[in-house]
Amino acid sequence: MSSSTSPPLLTRQQVLRALRQLERDDQPLPPSTVYDLVYRGRRYPPRAVAQLAYRLATDDATATWPLGSGAPTNRLLEKLDFTITTKRPTLANSSLDGDVAAQEQLADLYTGRPSRQPLRAAKGAIVGEPAATYGSSPTYTRHQAEQEVFLAPQKLDAALAGLRRRKNLLLQGPPGTGKTFLARRLAWLELGTQDAARTELVQFHPSYSYEDFVQGFRPDAGGKFRLTDGLLVQLCRRATQDPTRPYFLLIDELNRGNVSRIFGELLLLLEADKRGPAHAVALPYAPAGTHFYVPENLYVIGTMNTADRSLTPLDYALRRRFAFVELEPEFGPAFQEFLRRQGMGAEIIQQIATRLTELNQTIADDPDLGVDFRIGHSYFCQPPAQPLEQPAWLRLILEQEIAPLLAEYWLDEPAKATAARRRLLA
Template sequence: MELSQSYWFVGASWDNEDQTPRFVAEGIWENGYDDKYSDVVNSVKPGDLIAIKAAYTRKSGVGFNTRGHTVSTMAIKVTGKVVKNHKDGKRLDVAWQTPFSEPKEWYFYTHMRTIWHLRPGEWMTDALIAFTFENKPQDIDKFRNAPFWRDRFGDIAEEDIRFKWTAFYEALASALLAYQNDRQPLVAFANQLAEKYQLSYLQGKDLDDIDPFTFIGIFNRNQTVDNRRAIANDIAVFLGVKESAPTTFEAIPLLNNQKSLFFWGKETGRGEHDIDNLWQLFNAALLLADDSPDKGIETFIGTYDKVTNHKGIRWNITMGLFWCRPWFFPTLETQSMEYLGSLSCKPDCTGPKRTCTGDEYLTLRSNLLIRFSEDTFPVHSFPELSLMAFSRDNKVMPKRSNAWKTVVLERIRDLCLRKQSADFTRKEFQDNYLAELAEMFPDNNTPDMSIDRTTQGLRDDGILEFVSAGQYRWLEYDEDLLDNEISEPLLTKQAETYDISNIQREGCFIDVATLESMLRTLRDKKNLILQGAPGTGKTWLAKRLALALIGEKLPERIKAVQFHPNMSYEDFIRGWRPSENGQLTLTDGPFLDWINLALKYPANKYVLVIEEINRGNPAQIFGEMLTLLEADKRTPEEALQLTYSREAELVHIPANLYVIGTMNIADRSLALVDLAFRRRFAFINLVPLYGDVWFDWVRSNKAINDGILHVIRQQMVRLNNAIAEDSSLGEQFQIGHSFFTPAKGQDIKDAKQWYLQTIQSEIAPLLLEYWYDSPQTAKEHIAVLMGAV
């Protein structure tokens, strides 16, 4: 398969009716939505390969032991090639092959959305493409034993299987769904459990209704393991669940005993439809996880957003979703959020009460799945993430003496950035964060007083200013705004696809196989240096390889910097810089900015292009980041403290950030590159290319006559041979084709004059520098070049 090829996996179901037969008969594919995917559809190109798929789950009949777990499955119904894009966001003309008599089933690596755009380059992607379009079998064993699926489906001895409790929780949730429209038996049974186990939070409360999350929460509160197991067994008998209740409850988050209900009483703030909404979310969650992801996304998002507006609902709802389907949904209670912060994977939080919206929650889920697939990532599933969050040393209640200062300052920052103002009041802060801090520090009986003491301490430290009674000003607000200007630009339309064919059309004279090898090396090594003589197109190619890696024409995901002898660690990574008020402040450099952006958007690829990378001192400029550049150290577990570090901060380079450097090997003033630095990069040599590809491209794109082009090729081959044979120079000093490849937008009206001008202004000074100890030699070569036309 070619790295430059694009592949599309698309749905074909509208209103529960399969459109595949019609699409095949009419030679088309249509987008069934009026308000979604139009820009994506418009980006499909003629020649792209396409397949109609349907996503669902299975528990049996898959040819391997599922151990009772659901397996994400994708049926491939028919494949074809795109013939025409009507650019209306709706319709493609497709040359379909004969549909498969029985859909081909693919397992594990599937996709929730209606349209899935794939490019080769990763092993899972390559395997799916080969299965779909080349009729190659899926290596089931490789997928079963990949990190994300190994605990459920891998070749693990029975005694070594972790998270066995998940089967019980999933079965219990499935059985509970039958009570959505007849909840009184659940209410009666919950009251029985309250009396039997003396559950004071339910006793005497005149419970008249109950939601599924509260019901499951009856045995997921802070109580003895024996009590939890006993209650779970009673519930299993009541619901007819055959799975054994857990003997251990590792990795399972617990409700706060003081807040064990997901709804309030009718007199204390419960909305008329709150419990109905909770059941709808429960139903939508199971539909999304178990049935047809293509259909369930919008329903889930809508009900999730409705529920998070309820009184008493915050991150606890994600805990409930995790209980129901722990392999599908992440839990975002306090411990897990703290751990996600250490992994630089926290969600965006634009929902009510500083929570995430349903879309942001699913986006976080998708981002985590991407990270889980990285071998070097410290966790590979949602149960494992929860386990690590609960077992790590620095849990939610840090034992550091400055714990309150850290968490209060984080929330001051959040409040001010949301208000877009440095000023805030004591009441505003407590209204927004008092309940959260009380939950974080349950042993503290006076969290309001602790907040007041902490703000006084921050005032003494010069971080806050006391404005008037109950009013404060955050003095670092303007600096933090600058730190947060780096963000993913919002795209108003789908970007144009970009691949190796684009590079060649734009004037690259390297063959496709070599370009694909370069791109593959960049994917695998993550750090690449293009080195070559002057004029071999190093920077030009670096930026286009970056676009081909990204797969779309998104120059905003490429940052270019240039090293020079005065470049320092403080310029590139982080250092103290004067602010507008004259004080020194820690300022992030371009590399750290790009790291933070890549961490925030793991589904995107970002590239840093460093021009003239050997013109500075790379090992000194990168500092401790030199270690983190290695492909196998792109993980939070390898994170290091920076030379200039903020409190409790560890930094790692994510796997979706790539570095391309350019190196001029003909500059005598540059020292050899440090070997430790060299070991972290793959090196590719670029050479002058005056062959037929160059000749034809310049002639057709710039209308330069054959006569001048023959002269250029003949003279530059002669000159480069002389340079290569000179013992004081060598091949690294040869003159590249860029000097004689007119730039985009450059109109050549007089080819002869253009040639002579290039010799006089660009080639002649270079030759005089080359033969500085023999100027006569340089002049002789210049004379031959000038006299050739």
């Protein structure tokens, strides 16, 4: 067949242009039967995306995409470095797509099939891409981090070293010690920028499951159950497609979920020396022949509240995969300097530092509590700008947030709670 009768081919930029238009306009598309194109955590029917890209490229609103659904369109999109995934497992020799070979090739589902040579565009195709209107993320420096996190430089260095060595870091400490705040800043430090596109935050809870985190069947808008990738798989795919830059998964309140059930067999892949395609495993819900791995450039930072008695300790299998950093309440010079920069008066700063230090010592000395139950500094990090409002602001925090916590701590010893509250509000 001559080149003049060959179907036109798309470029990656033309497909990206179509995806951006779909994101911007939130256009409804007819659902696909078996396959989805996954882009920035959203799913699109591959042929519908190709159809729109083709019409934009040819500047013809009535043009018809010449390739069929399934393997022909999917192969073209995969060659343009887009990720195509199944919506549900299919049986061998299924007639859903008409191409069993394409199903067998899903072993490359999470690794991608990158091509360094973009496909040629048809003659006369309009391939110009409008300039991006979004700006780059602001940079984040070591100086900014030291101004915000109240950690000694040596402890900040130790946290970063643990993250780089193990690729998994767990920040643990009493409530209010800025664990989630620090987790995000550590990620920004490694990224060098406040790049939301390369960080994902999730909070574990008792109902959170493997199907939410990794992969499982979930109902769609039509009431049908479809195989859906969870947050971890989606982020790993993005990291795999961008191997020269780090990506971060931040897990808040990690020990509030059933960690062994949430991670399942992927506990193995979290280890620093079990990353990459050589250690890929088959996921329980995925189609036969497909494999998944955690890429080298994905880092995990979790947080854990040590004061919650309702939570069970982490098992040793998880502990040996993480480096641990203990966070403590920080009411010292760095915190006091931060409050001064916020415009807080010297008398209020002194009251906070003195009273909370004394209260934490009382809590630490109590044999039924201990250091894990001390009060953190994050309760006081957002003072009002007007100095005249600061005394009332401080008193309300002590009465409405700290005092109820003390009543809970000394539930069986109300006299202790009352005495501690009285000293706190004196």
